[in-house]
Amino acid sequence: MLSVGRISLCRSFQAPSTRPVLAAVARAFSSSAQSTATGSMPIALSPAQPPLTSTSHPHVHRSAAFARLDPAVHLPELTQLVGGPAGVAPQDAMDFHNTDWQGRYRGASSLALLPSTPQQVAAVLKYCSDHQLAVVPQGGNTGLVGGSVPVFDEIVVSTARMNKIRSFNAVTGVLECDAGCVLETLDNYLLPRNHTMPWDLGAKGSCHIGGNVATNAGGLRLLRYGSLHGSILGLEVALTDGSILDTMSSLRKDNTGYDLKQLFIGSEGTLGVITGVSVLTAAKPKSVHVLYIGCESFATVQTIFSEAKQRLGEILSACEFQDAPSLNLVLQYIPNTRNPLSASHPFYVLIETSGSNETHDLEKLDSFVEFLYDNKISSDAVASQDISQVKAIWQLRENVASAMKRQGEVWKYDLSLPISQMYPLVEELRTRLPREPGVLAVGYGHLGDGNVHINVVAPTRSESVHNAIEPFIYEWTQKHRGSVSAEHGLGFTKAHCIGYSKPPRAISLMHNIRSLFDPKGILNPYKVLPHD
Incomplete structure (x- = not known):
């Protein structure tokens, strides 16, 4: 009987005379685990300043219905609405507010507002609606479809200064916070309190929870915890008429009338600006492990997923795949990464388990690995032995987007x-x-x-x-x-x-719903729905 960490294997995946299947991870990550375990996806290298979106997309025309910002007329009043000069971004920050994370889109806005309260957001939206000034709500600006930056000269309304945790109930796990709180900051707040956010994203070190909700972000934990439509208990939303829709709630069950908050989840800032979030957080798992498995076909990938659901059941928290070209790009461009397996394969499956009993979880993993071997489903796999290796293995999957950008x-x-x-x-x-x-x-x-x-x-x-x-x-x-x-x-x-x-x-x-909430169409124009 050979022991790897605390998983015992009676035989090797490859052959009884060779190394244990899971033992390779100790050597594979011995020199790289600490350097790669950053916990979040590195931001991709930005190219030279992209052309204006109005130039690169000449078929999209600025709506004649929108007024143009007149600094002499509009700026003093807007500055007062956001509490003074601290609520106005400096001009040297406008490149950030105008340009998307990928460097594909660049607007020509000359003004980014940084309100610090929901009331300030609502006042700004009413002013802009009254004066027919188009607005782009913006969180961490980590989106991948150009939804958080201006197309033309829209005013940016950023939630960056709205970053307070309002309350946390350790019994129910309900967290209430401002929309500008960074996802990783919330997770770091929850972990010492034995809870965790029910979703995880590669851009968690920069993205705002309000933006997560507005885009109905999915991420790496959806298999375990479901979508944001289930995790979000309530929202606070500033509307263009100057009112604040307060559906903040700590209740898991409320069957009274229409569930209005669901309209704003995935609305991408076209119905209102999310200013507050009530979320049902998850209990922090006490036992987390990762398997990285080499596969010879996509059919094998599907078989492993199917068997993982049946055999890992309640502790299965993520099941990801990547092909060989995507892994090769990560190994080429992301420092201190390496393939932990004994050979290259056409496909790879990453399985994460999260549970509350280490012994129980390891027994299930041991049984699952032996099943893969006995049934000749896979011939090469490694398992994490500590949290640094969990993070290091995840880097092979999470860094694909950054590696592609470098190519x-x-x-x-x-x-x-x-x-x-x-x-x-x-x-x-x-x-x-x-x-x-x-x-x-x-x-x-x-x-x-x-x-x-x-x-x-x-x-x-x-x-x-x-x-x-x-x-x-x-x-x-x-x-x-x-x-x-x-x-x-x-x-x-x-x-x-x-x-x-x-x-x-x-x-x-x-379109009808959008017109109901935003009759003048000032919120994030040219986005989400087809435009002329």
Whole structure:
């Protein structure tokens, strides 16, 4: 009997005469675990300042219904509404407020406001609505579809100064906070109190909880804790008429009338500006382990997920996959990372378990690993032995987006599909791409919720590459009854694509709802819904 950490294996995955399957992790991460265990995804390197969105997208026209900011007339009043000069961003910060995280979109706004209270946000929205000034709500500006930056000269309303934790109930696990609280800050607050946030994102060190809610972010824990539609108990939202819709609640059950908060989850700042959040946090797991498994086919990937659901059950907290090209890019561009397995494989599965009893969890993992070996499902796997190795293994999956950015220009697609169709789309897409040096398509994502991320990279922005991808990728998704946006939202990038996932009547009703909350259409124009 050979022991690896506290998991005992009677045999090796590879052969009884070779090293134990899980033992490789000790050597593989011995020199890299500490340096890679940062806990959050590194921010990608930004390219040179992108062109103005109005220049790169000449088919989108500024609405004639919106007034232009007159600094002499509007700025003094807006400054007073946000409590004085501290509520106005300096001009040298405008590049940040105008440019998205990927460096794809750049607006021409000359004003970013930083209100510090919900009342200030509501007052600003009423003023802007009365004066027909378009507004872009902005959190941490980590979005991937251009939803949090101006398209033209819209005024930015940032929640950066609204970052207070209002209350936490250790018995119920309900946390109430401002919308500008950073996700990682909230998690760090909760961990010593034996709780954790029920979602985890690669950009957790920068993203705001209000932005998470506004985009209905998914992330790495959805398999375990479900979507934000279940975790969010209440919201506080500033509206364009100057009122504040207060649905903040600590109740898990409230069956009185329409559940209005659900409208704002995923609305991407087009109905109101979220200023406060009530969230049901999760108990902090006492035992966390990660398996990283090499697979020879996508069929094997699916088998492992199916068996993990059956055999790991209540402790299964995440199940991710990535293909070999995506891992290779991480190893090439992200320092101090390495493949912990004994060989390279076409696919890799990352399984995370989170439970309350270490002995119980390790017994289940031991049984699961032996099942994979006995049934010849996989021949190579490693397991984490401590929390630093948990983080180090996660880095191989979480850093794909950053590695792609370092390779060149990237087209990102975030799709929901039946699991069986997740990788066939990647394979078919590759046959369409021009056979040019440096053009590469990779697939990775969340098996647990049928969310595949398809990234295509090329040395430079290329019309031939773009035309090979779109609209094919959306038509293929529609044909297989998928969604063109699983967790990133629609923003500016996909506003014209909603018809691939929603019928015309649904889109018409969405326009009506938007008009009800924002009659003059000042909130995040040109985003989410098709525009002229």
